[in-house]
Amino acid sequence: MSPPRSSQWYAGTDRNAYIHRAWMRRGLPAHAFDGRPHIAIANTASDLTPCNAHLDEVAASVKQGVYEAGGIPLNLPVVSLGETLVRPTAMLWRNMAAMATEEMLRANPVDGVVLLGGCDKTIPSLLMAAASVDIPALVVPGGPMLTGTFRGVPLGCGTDVWRLSEEVRAGQLSEADFLRSESSMIRSRGHCNTMGTASTMAMVAEALGSTIPGTAGTPAPDSRLLEGSHEAGRLAVEMVAADRRPSAVLTRGSFLNAIVALAAVGGSTNAVVHLLAIAGRLGVELTQDDFDRTGADVPLLVNLQPAGQYLMEDLHRAGGLLAVLREVEDLLDPEAITVTGRPLVSYLGEAQIWDREVIRPRAEPFQAHAGIAVLRGNLAPTGAVIKPAAATPELLQHRGRALVFDSVEDLHARIDDPDLEVDADSVLVLRGCGPRGYPGMPEVANLPMPKKLVEAGVRDMVRVCDGRMSGTAYGTVVLHVSPEAAAGGPLGLVRTGDVIVLDVAGRRLDVELSDEELASRTPARAAVDAFAAPTRGWERLYVETVLQADTGADLDFLVGSSGDAVSRESH
Numbered sequence: 001m002s003p004p005r006s007s008q009w010y011a012g013t014d015r016n017a018y019i020h021r022a023w024m025r026r027g028l029p030a031h032a033f034d035g036r037p038h039i040a041i042a043n044t045a046s047d048l049t050p051c052n053a054h055l056d057e058v059a060a061s062v063k064q065g066v067y068e069a070g071g072i073p074l075n076l077p078v079v080s081l082g083e084t085l086v087r088p089t090a091m092l093w094r095n096m097a098a099m100a101t102e103e104m105l106r107a108n109p110v111d112g113v114v115l116l117g118g119c120d121k122t123i124p125s126l127l128m129a130a131a132s133v134d135i136p137a138l139v140v141p142g143g144p145m146l147t148g149t150f151r152g153v154p155l156g157c158g159t160d161v162w163r164l165s166e167e168v169r170a171g172q173l174s175e176a177d178f179l180r181s182e183s184s185m186i187r188s189r190g191h192c193n194t195m196g197t198a199s200t201m202a203m204v205a206e207a208l209g210s211t212i213p214g215t216a217g218t219p220a221p222d223s224r225l226l227e228g229s230h231e232a233g234r235l236a237v238e239m240v241a242a243d244r245r246p247s248a249v250l251t252r253g254s255f256l257n258a259i260v261a262l263a264a265v266g267g268s269t270n271a272v273v274h275l276l277a278i279a280g281r282l283g284v285e286l287t288q289d290d291f292d293r294t295g296a297d298v299p300l301l302v303n304l305q306p307a308g309q310y311l312m313e314d315l316h317r318a319g320g321l322l323a324v325l326r327e328v329e330d331l332l333d334p335e336a337i338t339v340t341g342r343p344l345v346s347y348l349g350e351a352q353i354w355d356r357e358v359i360r361p362r363a364e365p366f367q368a369h370a371g372i373a374v375l376r377g378n379l380a381p382t383g384a385v386i387k388p389a390a391a392t393p394e395l396l397q398h399r400g401r402a403l404v405f406d407s408v409e410d411l412h413a414r415i416d417d418p419d420l421e422v423d424a425d426s427v428l429v430l431r432g433c434g435p436r437g438y439p440g441m442p443e444v445a446n447l448p449m450p451k452k453l454v455e456a457g458v459r460d461m462v463r464v465c466d467g468r469m470s471g472t473a474y475g476t477v478v479l480h481v482s483p484e485a486a487a488g489g490p491l492g493l494v495r496t497g498d499v500i501v502l503d504v505a506g507r508r509l510d511v512e513l514s515d516e517e518l519a520s521r522t523p524a525r526a527a528v529d530a531f532a533a534p535t536r537g538w539e540r541l542y543v544e545t546v547l548q549a550d551t552g553a554d555l556d557f558l559v560g561s562s563g564d565a566v567s568r569e570s571h
């Protein structure tokens with residue numbers, strides 16, 4: 001076996017090797033530098049990422065496992081993104097987190113890495129980084145929180161915030177009661193307990209083969225999370241010895257497996273941009289159409305909010321992802337391996353469904369077709385997505401007059417205006433929310449219903465947006481419209497009163513305007529003005545180089561891999 005990568009820093013008797021070892025000694029014995037693997041623990045623990053605040057304890061268990069297997073564990077704090085706090089949107093910083101983690105893994109003497117994530121952007125950014133450095137890597141998902149209750153009823157974290165706030169707007173819930181529910185929403189450590197983006201990305205990470213099979217979805221307070229973390233530390237050492245890198249684990253077959261899993265669990269639309277970005281780092285061919293082709297006919301087998309009723313703790317109790325995947329085993333690539341070196345499908349034999357209210361067998365799905373549909377048309381030339389499982393079935397074929405909002409601020413200023421010319425058949429259009437336009441592509445596509453319609457009992461309308469939607473949200477929402485308005489997409493040309501046609505069965509999104517009419521229009525002034533190009537810092541770099549949602553919204557120069565080589569010494 002060739003010496004590990006870290007030996008490039010530590011081996012030898014010259015001055016540089018002396019410097020590298022001496023500063024790292026601090027209690028480490030001389031044999032720590034004898035060629036044994038040095039394993040980074042890329043740790044997104046942060047008090048400002050409440051969903052990940054417990055990851056220091058997880059890291060301690062990983063460390064024990066690394067030591068036990070003969071490696072040296074090294075805590076590596078990395079950029080952490082708290083979905084609820086970070087402004088203007090955590091997605092603006094996903095690529096920055098990925099870039100910073102990639103560079104720190106490459107720049108430091110580490111041979112492998114255990115990636116600790118949880119909150120929405122953390123697992124995607126860590127996987128993007130590991131894919132580009134391509135050193136042996138596995139993910140430990142931090143796990144969902146336990147189910148909280150309010151007045152005896154389970155609260156779905158995120159999803160019920162939308163529901164309760166709409167009830168206040170509809171006059172069905174007092175503001176005082178709404179605020180009373182606040183302390184019940186987050187029962188324990190861990191990330192959101194619905195099938196939102198964090199849960200989805202943990203499921204997807206496991207289906208990709210990047211976790212120890214069976215660990216994703218373990219609730220954060222469950223002692224089995226620490227047991228899995230210990231095992232992950234051991235496995236990282238083994239992976240270095242086997243030279244098992246992301247490029248060997250994350251193949252096209254793995255990504256297609258992830259798409260099957262995404263559909264079967266009713267996962268978040270955000271997984272589309274994240275998986276496209278991760279694949280882009282590896283040079284794996286993956287397009288939006290793969291999500292439609294591979295996922296559209298996969299049945300929905302999991303009854304979790306926001307599409308269903310239960311929460312992540314229930315999914316784990318009912319058998320977890322492996323029990324779900326066993327039902328669709330014939331759709332999975334049998335060759336796709338996991339970080340253990342064994343194929344994902346080899347873990348499905350013993351999986352069982354323990355609660356058929358939470359996980360249904362394939363023969364009795366909650367919905368026959370659960371995947372994400374990709375739409376195209378003169379309103380979305382390069383694509384838009386919709387999650388039919390979270391939509392109102394009657395609205396999946398719809399024709400209605402557009403009511404256009406040029407920005408989130410415009411929306412907030414007018415949506416509750418009693419004189420707003422809108423009815424239940426209107427199509428709400430929100431633009432200026434794409435990667436460049438906001439910037440950062442926020443989760444605003446599930447724009448609220450106009451107050452007067454909420455009061456009249458309307459709970460869903462067709463909405464069209466170039467932004468994203470929270471994985472905890474629901475509704476007939478067409479999102480990720482590409483190209484976005486700020487990049488010259490036709491969404492910037494639509495005017496209030498134009499007729500928009502949504503045809504999910506035909507995979508179309510169109511505005512009833514001729515090509516000549518569209519070509520003759522100039523983008524709405526307000527939509528252009530909403531986009532003020534940043535003049536410095538990350539935002540400037542981001543806006544100048546970010547790709548559109550249909551290819552994953554990575555920065556153009558971050559697509560691809562640079563490997564782990566660093567050619568020059570620091571001294």
Ligand code: FES
Nearest residue numbers: 051119191192198
């Ligand atoms: Fe962190 Fe939902 S806010 S997962």
